[in-house]
Structures are given as structure tokens and as C-alpha cells.
Amino acid sequence: MTLRTAKGGRIDRTRAISFTFDGQRCQGFAGDTLASALLANGVHLVNRSFKYHRPRGIVSAGAEEPNALVTVIRDAARHTPNLRATQVELYDGLVAESQHRWPSLKFDVGAVTSLLSPFIPAGFYNKTFMWPRSAWKALYEPPIRKAAGLGIAPKLPDPDRYAQQFVHCDVLVVGAGPAGLAAALEAAAAGARVILCDEQQELGGSLLAERDASVEGQPVATWLESAVKTLGANPRVRLLPRTTAFGYFPHNHIGLCERITDHLASPGSQQPRERMWQVRAREVVLTTGAIERPLIFPGNDRPGVMLAGAGRTYANRYGTKVGERAVIVAGSDAAYAAALDLAAAGVTIVAIADVRTGNDGPAASAARAAGLPISTGNTVLGTTGKLHVSGIRLGRVASDGTVVPSVTHACDVVLMSGGYTPSVHLHSQSRGKLAWDDAFGGFVPAAAAERTRSAGNCRGVSGLAATLGDGAAAGAAAATAAGFAATGRTYAAQTLDADIRGTPGALAQPATPVPPAKAFVDFQNDVTTRDIALAQREGFESIEHIKRYTTTGMATDQGKTSGLNALAMVAASSDRRIPDVGLTTYRMPYTPVTFGSFAGVARGDQFDPVRKTPSHEWAVARGGVFEDVGLWKRTRFFPVGGENMHAAVDRECLAVRNSVGMFDASTLGKIEVVGKDAAEFLNRFYVNNWSSLAPGRARYGILLRDDGFVYDDGVIGRLAADRFHVTTTTGGAARVFGMMEDYLQTEWTDLSVWITSTTEQWAVVAVQGPKARDVLAKLVTGIDLSPAALPHMAIANGEICGVPLMLFRVSFSGELGFEVNVPADYGTMVWEAIHAAGQEFGITPYGTEAMHVLRAEKGYIIVGQDTDGTMTPDDAGVAWAIGKTKPDFIGKRGLTRPALTAPGRKQLVGLETIDPKVVLEEGAQVVDAPNRPIPFPMIGYVTSSYRSAALGRSIAMAAVANGRARMGETIWVAMPGGDIPVKVVSPVFYDPQGARINV
Amino acid sequence: MLLIECPYCGPRPELEFAYGGQAHIARPADPSKASDQEWLEFLYLRDNTRGLFAERWRHARGCGRFFNAIRDTTTDHFVVTYKAGEARPAPTAGGAR
Numbered sequence A: 001m002t003l004r005t006a007k008g009g010r011i012d013r014t015r016a017i018s019f020t021f022d023g024q025r026c027q028g029f030a031g032d033t034l035a036s037a038l039l040a041n042g043v044h045l046v047n048r049s050f051k052y053h054r055p056r057g058i059v060s061a062g063a064e065e066p067n068a069l070v071t072v073i074r075d076a077a078r079h080t081p082n083l084r085a086t087q088v089e090l091y092d093g094l095v096a097e098s099q100h101r102w103p104s105l106k107f108d109v110g111a112v113t114s115l116l117s118p119f120i121p122a123g124f125y126n127k128t129f130m131w132p133r134s135a136w137k138a139l140y141e142p143p144i145r146k147a148a149g150l151g152i153a154p155k156l157p158d159p160d161r162y163a164q165q166f167v168h169c170d171v172l173v174v175g176a177g178p179a180g181l182a183a184a185l186e187a188a189a190a191g192a193r194v195i196l197c198d199e200q201q202e203l204g205g206s207l208l209a210e211r212d213a214s215v216e217g218q219p220v221a222t223w224l225e226s227a228v229k230t231l232g233a234n235p236r237v238r239l240l241p242r243t244t245a246f247g248y249f250p251h252n253h254i255g256l257c258e259r260i261t262d263h264l265a266s267p268g269s270q271q272p273r274e275r276m277w278q279v280r281a282r283e284v285v286l287t288t289g290a291i292e293r294p295l296i297f298p299g300n301d302r303p304g305v306m307l308a309g310a311g312r313t314y315a316n317r318y319g320t321k322v323g324e325r326a327v328i329v330a331g332s333d334a335a336y337a338a339a340l341d342l343a344a345a346g347v348t349i350v351a352i353a354d355v356r357t358g359n360d361g362p363a364a365s366a367a368r369a370a371g372l373p374i375s376t377g378n379t380v381l382g383t384t385g386k387l388h389v390s391g392i393r394l395g396r397v398a399s400d401g402t403v404v405p406s407v408t409h410a411c412d413v414v415l416m417s418g419g420y421t422p423s424v425h426l427h428s429q430s431r432g433k434l435a436w437d438d439a440f441g442g443f444v445p446a447a448a449a450e451r452t453r454s455a456g457n458c459r460g461v462s463g464l465a466a467t468l469g470d471g472a473a474a475g476a477a478a479a480t481a482a483g484f485a486a487t488g489r490t491y492a493a494q495t496l497d498a499d500i501r502g503t504p505g506a507l508a509q510p511a512t513p514v515p516p517a518k519a520f521v522d523f524q525n526d527v528t529t530r531d532i533a534l535a536q537r538e539g540f541e542s543i544e545h546i547k548r549y550t551t552t553g554m555a556t557d558q559g560k561t562s563g564l565n566a567l568a569m570v571a572a573s574s575d576r577r578i579p580d581v582g583l584t585t586y587r588m589p590y591t592p593v594t595f596g597s598f599a600g601v602a603r604g605d606q607f608d609p610v611r612k613t614p615s616h617e618w619a620v621a622r623g624g625v626f627e628d629v630g631l632w633k634r635t636r637f638f639p640v641g642g643e644n645m646h647a648a649v650d651r652e653c654l655a656v657r658n659s660v661g662m663f664d665a666s667t668l669g670k671i672e673v674v675g676k677d678a679a680e681f682l683n684r685f686y687v688n689n690w691s692s693l694a695p696g697r698a699r700y701g702i703l704l705r706d707d708g709f710v711y712d713d714g715v716i717g718r719l720a721a722d723r724f725h726v727t728t729t730t731g732g733a734a735r736v737f738g739m740m741e742d743y744l745q746t747e748w749t750d751l752s753v754w755i756t757s758t759t760e761q762w763a764v765v766a767v768q769g770p771k772a773r774d775v776l777a778k779l780v781t782g783i784d785l786s787p788a789a790l791p792h793m794a795i796a797n798g799e800i801c802g803v804p805l806m807l808f809r810v811s812f813s814g815e816l817g818f819e820v821n822v823p824a825d826y827g828t829m830v831w832e833a834i835h836a837a838g839q840e841f842g843i844t845p846y847g848t849e850a851m852h853v854l855r856a857e858k859g860y861i862i863v864g865q866d867t868d869g870t871m872t873p874d875d876a877g878v879a880w881a882i883g884k885t886k887p888d889f890i891g892k893r894g895l896t897r898p899a900l901t902a903p904g905r906k907q908l909v910g911l912e913t914i915d916p917k918v919v920l921e922e923g924a925q926v927v928d929a930p931n932r933p934i935p936f937p938m939i940g941y942v943t944s945s946y947r948s949a950a951l952g953r954s955i956a957m958a959a960v961a962n963g964r965a966r967m968g969e970t971i972w973v974a975m976p977g978g979d980i981p982v983k984v985v986s987p988v989f990y991d992p993q994g995a996r997i998n999v
Numbered sequence B: 001m002l003l004i005e006c007p008y009c010g011p012r013p014e015l016e017f018a019y020g021g022q023a024h025i026a027r028p029a030d031p032s033k034a035s036d037q038e039w040l041e042f043l044y045l046r047d048n049t050r051g052l053f054a055e056r057w058r059h060a061r062g063c064g065r066f067f068n069a070i071r072d073t074t075t076d077h078f079v080v081t082y083k084a085g086e087a088r089p090a091p092t093a094g095g096a097r
């Protein structure tokens, strides 16, 4: 650690910490960031750039870092790419690696793209790879993917836990620099519930990098300690260090991401890695500070060229000299503050080259008084050095604007300052307006769209006392707006108070620079001055277009260091003022946020709630194969003895046809409709006539929307004059319930009806097959199961296994069938009892796959599979269900629309392949002549297709134009391997007379 | 995430609600009397207002009630929420923040 200062800083020099960077063992101190520790070891080179693979060094000391993206590795799964080294806290044993280099950081093969760079101009993605299209996948994409892109994501699942918490407060203060601390103190003193968050490990912001300042007569560190103590002792205040406010969402909903264990050497398993706070704040105070701008000159991306304020922070806060011999390039008075502090730290100030014509700021005056070597009217023509800066070539700008070379300085670090840009990201994200502040030379927050206000540097207020006072005023205003009494206060502060303003844009260059070198506007996206100029020459005027064409300010950088410089360049070359060029939109997140913190516990089994039927565990124990239907887990089939699905489904179907099967139908949506107007409600709601349905009987109901298209279906039983048991499709339960509520609450308020979802209250076991009655007869009491007493579509109440039973005689298989409804808690017991009782008949549990085949053999439709939201009941072949004499029902008027009654509509028909072994593909297109040249018209598509064991052949249903008029015709199903001839038939393949159901 | 004032339950986060489209479009009392054009307009034509817009919401994961709201579509701020069946309140500029 050769570059440590003798003393000072906020590092703990008694606690040495060892870490590795690219396999090299290094030492730092507690309190260091990875960046400060690397710099203390003389390491600037930490990365290769995104597009050109140029060597890059640490530029900043904070969240705005565009270059120093590293991967931190704890183990194979804990492998976090794209962390800014300036924000990675050092811990013992930390392992970090540079990115974008192969085979090594110092010798990188990808850097040859630098040689090709004349051929990689702005918009190269957009134009070079436009043609031929096929070359993209094969030729261009693979090497680009390999060479570009940010870090590499780990391959293993994330083993860490992430917490999420919702929280309310009166005042949220974002940023704990001087303005934020003063705001929080003021709001807290007024009695408000306050949250103060800051992205750094320590609260204090810019105060942490002050060398010689005082507040209220105390040294700044002392004042800071007592301010944090005061806040920490207040039970209404929540302090959140290491917490980034990454997004500002509507209605003062702010997303905070708290990093809990990333800074610990041994995190243990007790704590989550991160916590996502979702704050709903009555009032917000944004004290997010300002970010220093780089200067734009050739070679400004060479490792060792840094922001001046960063050099100052490393010296004052981290006790680290960023070099031994510094040249300061001043585009702002702030550069002089850095020169003074570095000189105090023992760095030789070789020269201060001011790029302005005058320099009368307070810091410049102090530097002049200190005897530092200062000159004005400079520009920078280039830098020298291979992997690290070794010198800087300056030029002089004459009064007519011409540039001539002047002097070359040898140095090992260049510190630049173009002035500061207010950090308005969050204000802008909240849809607040921005206004150009001519006096400050930057965009500052204007009219807010939310209950929010900005204070301090982020709205162009500078100077320590003024910033503290501005923060206090904002904190008081926020507390007052939240209903507390507060007035604000002033602060006394002693500090140098450099003027942080500057002039954005590129430094003057000779008309024909020799040798030409790249001057970078956006380090992270490798955008140069020439790219911006090229975009303008090619006709891009809007800054939004220039941004996308050049990629400047995109990705994780979001224009933090580059935004205003790019705007100023566009303004200068198009003879506009910066505010007339406009601004690009700031997007969330402010800095990258892990997917883990967004996901929280919603991963793996917790991704969604899981709905299980009563037979679930039973099915699991018997090797049932499941499928997801919405949130439900449904058994698809029950393989026996190593059967594949086809064999299992064939066996299950034949069992139902020949003896008896059982099926868990509990997922059906169930709604109880009760009230004196229940029948009238259903008359208006479903197409059928419900007044004529006697209690104890059931009917197949069809629901349309008012456009006339089929929306849902299901059996509806009348339990009593004023009580109906409505069933819906498994997937449609919630939306049918919502639609019922909608009409009852907003259209038919005259009706006295209550609806209740009973889906989860009833377990349903479908017992289907010729022996179904024999099985149930062994278990059911209190119900006469004879065909005369309980015919098809009848309902009766009794008991099964001693528990209440609501028995529906219904069939979705075409066989004699019953649906056993019992209170859900008895479902498992009754399922097992039926299975046991059915053993003598070979009862066979079957899954959804067999259920689908059985119903298709009978031509029973499934809404959503055989219908697609544009089918009428007539199209689907179920128009018989419509109550013709009813004055109105939902969809009745819609059905008479011209398009719905026009000839040639697609109708549901059966298809039999000429080759009975061929099973069609669901979704395949139907055509009326084979093997025609493309394109040719489609006349329909296959909706359902299965092998039918009972029929010994394949069967299918299809929606075909004029389908019912085509009975017996041969048409074709178009497939890549050749068109398949099929015959149009009735969709009722099995037992067309329906004799088996009425036994 | 919006904060929406259910007239029955008070302010709740948006994720408890379902959006219901434009408000105050009553289903005709006797649809059979509607012309094809009138029925088309009832089914499909909706305003796309820039500014204050009366719309339906349902507190679907709360009390289940439908209600109406006036929201400024340029700012997402709600001016007022009111129960279904109540007349649309007189338009007010702006919107509470």
C-alpha cells in the first residue's frame, strides 16, 4: 500500500484486510472500497471497455462509475457481475475479477477491435448488420455476443434469500449528505415518521470527503456523528445506509434496495442478502447531490485520468493518493479544491491547466495563494501512456479559437473537472418537470408531479451552509405538508466552498488533430465525439434519436457522467441552446438492482400459490403425472408398471367405457347463486331457460359475452326454487364470478341475488362408467340411485361414508356418470373409499388426458380449446341450449349482428383421417385442396386431436368454414411433411344415440 | 403502483384492484331495439381521453365492489372515487397528489 497518506481518512488503519483482484493478493483497510484499496496499491487499470476493449481505469468514487465494473465472487453460485468497484466494500478474503478481457486484462485479444474501430461507427448495429438478414444469426451475432456485453451471469441458481417489506412514512429523505441530514433532522424534530436512506455504507455524503470544514463551530466529522446519533436515537426515524432509492413510482411509491450482507466476510445464513423496501411516503425530500462531469479531450479514457472530486475523496476519506504527480485540468473551480487537498496529502501538483480564460472562484484564489502552478486558456490535445497515463499534451486556445500545441507534462494521474450536474434522476422518474438553470448551467427540478421536493446540490444549490439550510427548509416543508409544525433553520459552516459550476461540452481541438485520437463522451458505452458528430451529420436531430443511434447515456449509466456533455455537444454543433435540444428520459433503476430483490420469496415453489385437489397426495403416492392448469396441480394420467402416457391413457379410457373410472373434478369452478331472483338472474346471464328447470334437476349452461361469443360453460343444478349450484370451467371460475358481480352490482341492481364462490368448499369425485352405480350403491345412503328416481341430469342429497353428499347424475364421458360432491375436508377420505369400493369392478383412476379423450369421443366441447373467443353457440354446435323465448340474455342482441349470422362461418365438426393411425396436430391449418403452391387460403384449423382406444383410430375436432355442409367431404390438413387427407364427420364419434348415458 | 381510494375500504395499493374500463356506459334496457350501429358503439367504442376520465375499478382482492373514479390520464392522479350508481361528480381541474 505504497500510496497511503500518512494519516487521516475514515479508514481503520489498525484493521488490515486482504483481498484478491484477478488473482493478485492485495491489502487494504477496513472502511476501504475495492476501488480505494486498488488505488492505494497503485492499480488503476481495472477493465476493458465495452465496444473497443480499451484499457480503462477507475474514474469516480461513487455510483456514477462508468468504467470500473467488476465481478465479485464468493463461490460458484455467488458470482455478481457488473458491480462498481467504487461501491464494493472491502471484506477479508474478497475475490474480485475484471471483465471484458481475454486472455488477460493487460493483453486483450478483443482490443484488436480497436484497430477495426473506424469500421465500428455510431449506429453500426443498426446499419452494418441490416443485410442480409440471415447473416445476423450465423455470422454477426456470435462474435459480437462474445466480445461485447457486460459481465457474465452465474450459471447456478441464486442460493441467497431476499426479503421484501412494505413501509409507510410521513417523510422519506433520499440521500444523507448535508442537505438530507438537515432535512431529516428538521422533519424528525417536528414529530414526523422519517426514513433516511443513502446508497453508501456511511451516512454523510460529501461531508465524508471534507478535509477541513466545520458546521456550527464543530469539526465536520463531530457534527456528522452527533447528527446521525440524534436521528438514530429517535424512534420515529429509520436510518437505511447501503440502501439505494432506485425507482420513483406513482403516488409516492419509492423502491429502495438495501444491501445487507454483501459487505460481510461471512454472511452466515440468518440474514437475507438484500431487502427490497416498498415505501409509500406522504412526502418526499430528494437530496441526491450532484455528479461531477468529465472533460472531453483525446485520450480522456486512459487509466489514471479521473474526476477531480474523486481524487479528493480518495485522499480525504480513504487516505489514498491516486498518484504521486498530478496534472489538474480545471473546467470548474471545484478542480482547485482537489488540487489543494491532494497537495496537502503529499501529491506533487505538476500543473493546474484551466481550460477557461479566467478563474476567480474561492478555490482558485486559495490555490493561487498556496502557490500552486496555475495557467488559463488551455486545452488538452492528448494523453500518453499504454496501460496507464504517463503524460499529458496541452494546447493553447487563441482568442480567435485556433488551437496550438503548448506544453507536455509528465505525470501519473490527470484529474479533471467539468463542473457538477445535479442528480435529477428520481425527480424526473416521478414525472416531475426539469428546467434549465442558466445561472447554474444545468437542469434542475421544476414543477413536481408528486408530493416531493428537492434540496441542495441536486437542485443547483451549493456551498455547505446554503446546502444545510436548503435541506432544513425542505425537511420543514415536507413535515408541514404531512401535518406537522416545522419552520426550518439556518446553519453556520466554515469551508472552502468551491464553485461547482462548469461548462459542459468538448474541449477545443485543432481543425485537423494529429494524430487523431478518440475523445470519449460516454465511457461505459464507448461513445466518442465523432459518433455524436456522425449521428448529427446523418440527420439525427432529436436527442432521443441521437441517444439510441449512438447508445450514449443508455444501459446502467443512464447519462450520469455523459448526459449533459452529450447535450452540450449536440447544442454547439446545431447552433441551439442546451434547453432547446431537450432531455432524454431518465429510466429506473438509478443503479442496477438484482433480480433476486425483485423476486423476493416468489421463486421456485413459492413463485405462485399452488392449488391442490383432495386426491393430490394419493396421486403423488401412486406416481401420478401432473400438469398445471392455472394454479391447480391436476393429475394428467396414472401410469402403471412403467407405462408411457399413451398406454396409460388408453387403459384409463377403456376402463371408463367398459367398467368404471374415477376422476378428481374438484377444480371445476363452483358458484352458489341464491335469492328470490336467482332464476331471473340466470335467465338474463346464461343463454338457457332456467325458469323451466325444476329443483333437483340440472342443465348444461352456456355463457356468452354481449358480443355474442361463447365465454364459458358448465352444468348448473337447481337445488331449490331460490338456489342454484353453478359450475364453470376450471380456468374461468374467477372471471365468471367477476362478471356476475359486475352485472349484479352495476346493471341489474333490481335483482335480489347473492353469489358465493364455493369452488374450494366442495370436493368432487366423478365416477363414470357402466359400473358407476354399482360402486356408489355400496357407499351412498339416503338416495335412491335407480334410473327412475335419479335420471340423467338429476341431483339428490344424502350421505356417503356418513358425510353429507350432494350427488349430481352427470356425465362428461358419455357413460353412466355421477359427480360426488362432499365438503372439501372429506374429499380425500371419500376418494379413497370410492377407490376401495370399486376394486371388485376394477375401478380405474383417470387423469385429465383421458378425460379429454372421453369427452372428445362424444363431441363435448371444451371452451377455450374448441372455442377461441370468436365462436357463437351455433359455430360450436350447441345452439340447441339457447332459450328461444327469452326477451333478453347477455349476448342475445350480439348474436344477431350481421357478421355473426353471415354464411360461411367456421363451424365445429369432426375429422377422421383417411389413415386411422395418423393423429393430427392441434392447431394445424385446414385447406380444401392438397399440395397447392404457397400462399393458399386456409378454411379452418384443428382444435382437438387424440388417439381413441375405444374406436381404434384417431379422432379430431376442427373449426371449418361451412363445416356442417361439408359432411362426408375430403379436405386436407396442411403439414410440413405433406397435406393429410381427412373426412368431415359428425363430432360425436362414440355412441351417437346417447344410449349409454341413460342406463 | 397507484394508491386507490376504495369508497368502501379506503386507500389501498393498486395490486388489490382490477381495472374496468370507461364508466357510465349503461347496457341498453332493451337491446333488441338497438340498431346494429348502436350495438356496435355499445360494445366497442370507448373514449380515449387526455385529462380527466371517468373509469370503473373493482376492489377485486378486497371487498369485491365495483366503483367509479375520475383519474387524470396525463398524471395518473385520482380526483375522486365514488360508488357505482352515483352520478359523475362535476369535473375539477388537476387532481390530488
Ligand SMILES: [Zn+2]
Residues within 6 Å of the ligand: B006, B007, B008, B009, B010, B059, B062, B063, B064, B065
Ligand atoms: Zn373495497
